[in-house]
Amino acid sequence: MAEAHDRPPEQFTLRMRRYDPESGEAPYWDEHTIELEPHRSVLEGILQARDRFDGSIGIRCSCRQAICGSCGIRVNGEPSLACHTHLDAAKAGAKDGVIEIEPMGNMPVLKDLIVDMDAVHWKKIQRVTPWLLAKQPVPEREYIVDKDAMVDVTQSMACIQCGACVSDCLAMEVDPGFIGPAALAKSYRFVGDPRDDQQFERLNDLAQDPQGIFDCTHCFKCVDACPKGVNPMGQIMRLRRSATNDHHIVDQNNGERHEAAFTTLIKDNGLLWEAELLPRSYGGNSWFGKFAPPAGKELLSSLPAILKALVRGKVTPMGALKPHKIPKADLKSVQAIYDKIESREERYELNLYIAGEDEAPASPGDPVAAGVTHEPGGHEGSPSGSEPQDTPVETREQTEG
Amino acid sequence: MPAHDVLIIGAGLAGQRAALAAAQTGASVAIMSKVHPVRSHSVAAAGGINAAISVDDDWHSHAYDTVKGSDFLGDQDAIEIMCSEAPGEVMHLEHIGVTFHRNDKGEMDLRAFGGASMKRTAYVADITGQALLHVLYEQLMKHHETVERYEEWFTTSLLKDDHGNCCGVLARDVRSGRMEAFTAKNVILACGGAGQAYKPTTNGLIVTGDGIAMAYRAGAPLMDMEMVQYHPTCLVETGILITEGARGEGAHLLNANGERFMEKSAPNKMELASRDVVSRAEQIEINEGRGVGPNGSGILLDVTVVPRKRTLEALREIVNLGRDFAGVDITKEPIMIRPGQHYIMGGVKTDVDGRTPIEGLYAAGEVACVSVHGGNRLGANSLLDTLIFGRRAGEHAAERAASMSMPAVDTKAQLREDAAHIDAIIARPHDGRRVSEIKNELGELMNKHAAVFREEQGLQSALGEIARLKEEAAKAWIDDRGTVFNQDVLGAIELGYMVDCAEATVVAALERKESRGAQFRTDFPERNDEEWLKHIDITLDGETPKVSYSPVTITQWQPEERKY
Numbered sequence: 035m036a037e038a039h040d041r042p043p044e045q046f047t048l049r050m051r052r053y054d055p056e057s058g059e060a061p062y063w064d065e066h067t068i069e070l071e072p073h074r075s076v077l078e079g080i081l082q083a084r085d086r087f088d089g090s091i092g093i094r095c096s097c098r099q100a101i102c103g104s105c106g107i108r109v110n111g112e113p114s115l116a117c118h119t120h121l122d123a124a125k126a127g128a129k130d131g132v133i134e135i136e137p138m139g140n141m142p143v144l145k146d147l148i149v150d151m152d153a154v155h156w157k158k159i160q161r162v163t164p165w166l167l168a169k170q171p172v173p174e175r176e177y178i179v180d181k182d183a184m185v186d187v188t189q190s191m192a193c194i195q196c197g198a199c200v201s202d203c204l205a206m207e208v209d210p211g212f213i214g215p216a217a218l219a220k221s222y223r224f225v226g227d228p229r230d231d232q233q234f235e236r237l238n239d240l241a242q243d244p245q246g247i248f249d250c251t252h253c254f255k256c257v258d259a260c261p262k263g264v265n266p267m268g269q270i271m272r273l274r275r276s277a278t279n280d281h282h283i284v285d286q287n288n289g290e291r292h293e294a295a296f297t298t299l300i301k302d303n304g305l306l307w308e309a310e311l312l313p314r315s316y317g318g319n320s321w322f323g324k325f326a327p328p329a330g331k332e333l334l335s336s337l338p339a340i341l342k343a344l345v346r347g348k349v350t351p352m353g354a355l356k357p358h359k360i361p362k363a364d365l366k367s368v369q370a371i372y373d374k375i376e377s378r379e380e381r382y383e384l385n386l387y388i389a390g391e392d393e394a395p396a397s398p399g400d401p402v403a404a405g406v407t408h409e410p411g412g413h414e415g416s417p418s419g420s421e422p423q424d425t426p427v428e429t430r431e432q433t434e435g
Numbered sequence: 436m437p438a439h440d441v442l443i444i445g446a447g448l449a450g451q452r453a454a455l456a457a458a459q460t461g462a463s464v465a466i467m468s469k470v471h472p473v474r475s476h477s478v479a480a481a482g483g484i485n486a487a488i489s490v491d492d493d494w495h496s497h498a499y500d501t502v503k504g505s506d507f508l509g510d511q512d513a514i515e516i517m518c519s520e521a522p523g524e525v526m527h528l529e530h531i532g533v534t535f536h537r538n539d540k541g542e543m544d545l546r547a548f549g550g551a552s553m554k555r556t557a558y559v560a561d562i563t564g565q566a567l568l569h570v571l572y573e574q575l576m577k578h579h580e581t582v583e584r585y586e587e588w589f590t591t592s593l594l595k596d597d598h599g600n601c602c603g604v605l606a607r608d609v610r611s612g613r614m615e616a617f618t619a620k621n622v623i624l625a626c627g628g629a630g631q632a633y634k635p636t637t638n639g640l641i642v643t644g645d646g647i648a649m650a651y652r653a654g655a656p657l658m659d660m661e662m663v664q665y666h667p668t669c670l671v672e673t674g675i676l677i678t679e680g681a682r683g684e685g686a687h688l689l690n691a692n693g694e695r696f697m698e699k700s701a702p703n704k705m706e707l708a709s710r711d712v713v714s715r716a717e718q719i720e721i722n723e724g725r726g727v728g729p730n731g732s733g734i735l736l737d738v739t740v741v742p743r744k745r746t747l748e749a750l751r752e753i754v755n756l757g758r759d760f761a762g763v764d765i766t767k768e769p770i771m772i773r774p775g776q777h778y779i780m781g782g783v784k785t786d787v788d789g790r791t792p793i794e795g796l797y798a799a800g801e802v803a804c805v806s807v808h809g810g811n812r813l814g815a816n817s818l819l820d821t822l823i824f825g826r827r828a829g830e831h832a833a834e835r836a837a838s839m840s841m842p843a844v845d846t847k848a849q850l851r852e853d854a855a856h857i858d859a860i861i862a863r864p865h866d867g868r869r870v871s872e873i874k875n876e877l878g879e880l881m882n883k884h885a886a887v888f889r890e891e892q893g894l895q896s897a898l899g900e901i902a903r904l905k906e907e908a909a910k911a912w913i914d915d916r917g918t919v920f921n922q923d924v925l926g927a928i929e930l931g932y933m934v935d936c937a938e939a940t941v942v943a944a945l946e947r948k949e950s951r952g953a954q955f956r957t958d959f960p961e962r963n964d965e966e967w968l969k970h971i972d973i974t975l976d977g978e979t980p981k982v983s984y985s986p987v988t989i990t991q992w993q994p995e996e997r998k999y
Binding site for chain 1: 530531573576641913
């Protein structure tokens with residue numbers, strides 16, 4: 035049994051950011067020392083401080099087991115659920131041994147650790163038409179759907195709406211109008227649901243919206259923040275792939291063209307050719323793209339930046355005109371990856387939620403094994419005939435820092 | 436002043452289902468909750484929802500299992516309704532978007548559960564409650580034009596008109612501290628049980644008996660309050676629930692000698708006997724010195740016998756819980772558990788349409804007692820109960836509303852009274868005890884005397900202690916003087932609710948001088964159908980609980996010896 039749990043109670047100091055909207059004063063820091071076993075949660079620590087020293091500490095909480103999603107906060111600057119963060123881990127991550135507790139970001143603070151989720155989070159959820167638009171006619175019994183497809187959407191269904199991903203979304207910090215990780219993950223829950231009838235409409239809506247799926251900057255913050263392994267950024271990427279590859283949606287945000295240019299340039303050259311990327315993203319995926327009016331316009335407006343880069347030596351005229359070179363053998367290897375992937379009848383999607391196993395059992399000749407399923411629908415699930423490996427991969431995302 | 440045909444208090448599964456059903460008839464509907472709806476404790480239900488949807492199954496079998504599970508205290512007319520309407524309800528949920536787990540043919544898969552004679556539990560991994568609750572909330576968002584939502588509003592009391600009919604509620608906006616009166620032709624209580632009156636409990640911190648106590652204070656009878664379910668598998672330290680789905684998937688229970696001790700008390704069903712039976716068997720092992728862990732207070736749940744891939748796919752939440760809250764990888768080693776307070780079978784007495792004896796007041800879900808669970812609820816029957824009777828209450832209330840006009844009632848006096856009460860709590864001098872101290876003592880007291888095993892002396896002493904705690908609660912002081920999110924003052928009100936629920940439970944447990952379902956009296960260890968095949972009702976008479984009885988409805992299943 036877990037030896038960790040025989041450890042006696044220890045003292046922990048919590049430094050909490052307090053804010054009383056009625057006082058007219060600015061937020062301030064408040065410290066309390068509590069005593070609990072080290073593996074107990076930060077929430078239990080906060081509740082002990084509230085029960086023993088100051089009943090006015092404001093925090094939403096209920097289930098204590100990371101399922102109700104109430105207690106999203108920041109611990110030592112990182113978004114997390116208070117009930118899902120151990121005191122010893124939090125102390126280890128603290129700058130000066132004092133656990134620092136703050137309300138989540140990107141949302142207005144109402145009091146102490148309580149933020150206004152309606153104003154940001156729920157408004158965005160409402161934006162993505164968050165209900166099933168079921169195929170008609172409705173069957174008498176259940177819809178018959180692929181088993182793995184249902185498990186697949188269960189990953190986004192596992193979202194508890196805690197707001198941790200919203201709290202630290204960098205794109206949302208710059209563009210508060212960005213639909214954001216939680217709402218887009220929610221959207222995938224319908225796009226990926228074989229019972230939904232409006233996949234194209236949903237995807238087109240999110241692709242054409244300047245603050246939709248192409249507004250994400252791939253920073254991985256939401257992946258780290260999520261206490262339930264929902265992998266919001268992964269869901270956003272799946273929305274993009276589905277929009278571009280399955281539904282061939284060419285969006286006004288140049289998302290589809292950018293993706294096409296990116297992959298083509300690497301396929302052709304083995305490395306990215308930056309100077310060609312921008313004109314193709316605007317003008318279309320060929321060498322002639324730069325002559326399309328939107329590309330010209332964009333190039334013209336980027337001219338000051340280009341000149342500056344030339345002056346500072348960040349790019350050379352030759353580098354702008356010619357692609358980077360890599361050895362022929364390497365280029366061949368890169369192209370072999372393309373050939374392998376493009377020869378498949380269906381696109382493989384990494385879905386850690388279905389197989390739930392760690393790395394692939396060594397099966398020579400196929401680098402893509404466990405944790406992979408087909409899309410759409412998927413079938414035959416994970417590779418069979420081999421013993422499961424250690425630690426499930428999804429736990430990696432959930433380990434507290 | 437806001438006025439609605441149907442006003443629902445509580446936004447868990449029962450409340451949201453009631454709101455959607457009422458709104459469908461065109462009634463003006465509002466739903467009010469002290470927390471955001473998706474935080475409601477229905478979210479924590481893990482294992483699944485029972486329905487005889489398999490072609491080999493029959494709702495009569497489900498109903499018989501439920502009757503037997505209830506130790507024949509459940510009302511069979513209500514059980515028949517619940518079980519016969521279950522398949523339709525589950526299909527409805529599937530159609531509006533619940534991502535039920537499928538089998539290889541793409542049909543809904545079913546898992547085994549305690550006390551069931553065949554696999555009939557539909558599930559979404561082990562987050563079924565969450566999946567259901569979030570899908571219903573999706574529907575509330577979809578129908579935002581027809582269902583008004585008052586999120587983070589705390590109900591302080593029920594309003595009654597001169598005829599004694601319920602005609603609305605008083606509530607405090609948690610965000611601003613503003614008090615408001617809401618008139619309604621009908622009020623549906625759907626605000627859950629009272630698990631926080633116990634410590635430890637699997638229930639969330641918000642589950643404080645608000646609805647049970649408010650109805651009780653308004654004169655409604657409570658029924659079956661002695662029947663408190665202890666779930667067999669809770670983490671030893673925190674009381675966090677490990678789903679019955681684990682045993683449904685095949686996990687074993689072991690004592691310190693490594694024995695599957697369930698073969699003594701349930702040789703056929705083993706770990707999948709009903710919860711009262713399993714919890715009792717575990718407690719006997721612990722009491723007789725065959726427990727594990729510190730003080731021998733635990734039992735081992737061995738999930739390693741379940742294929743690992745299946746565990747990761749169908750029990751992933753408890754893999755997480757084991758890792759995060761007990762430091763145990765359940766796919767590799769057994770985890771230490773024990774029985775813990777989980778559910779209250781009793782509640783506000785209702786008929787099969789959710790009506791309480793107070794005209795205009797309905798109740799559904801854990802707050803209510805129809806009674807479909809009787810002495811012991813079967814796992815995966817509570818989600819079903821919330822949805823079936825939530826819907827029926829919503830429909831019935833909407834229908835009643837259609838034939839009446841909006842009650843005209845002067846709410847000023849009571850509004851002033853409730854506001855003054857809150858001000859008085861805030862102004863209390865710091866010379867009594869803290870709310871948290873009293874709450875802890877109450878919880879530990881209940882867990883000691885009104886748990887798996889009970890007896891006269893312990894219950895009597897508990898009753899005395901509760902009387903003292905009641906007085907102390909009336910003077911308990913708080914720190915927060917503010918109005919915005921003053922959770923402190925709400926905690927003081929909730930404490931009062933919990934004390935009332937605890938008192939009713941102890942009074943009823945003292946009254947029932949037999950052992951049936953979750954009530955096991957060591958001084959009366961046998962079931963006694965001759966004298967006690969009846970419900971105990973508790974009504975508030977002035978300040979004191981008054982006991983009366985009501986008959987158990989028997990339709991087709993005569994009481995018989997209960998064996999698993």
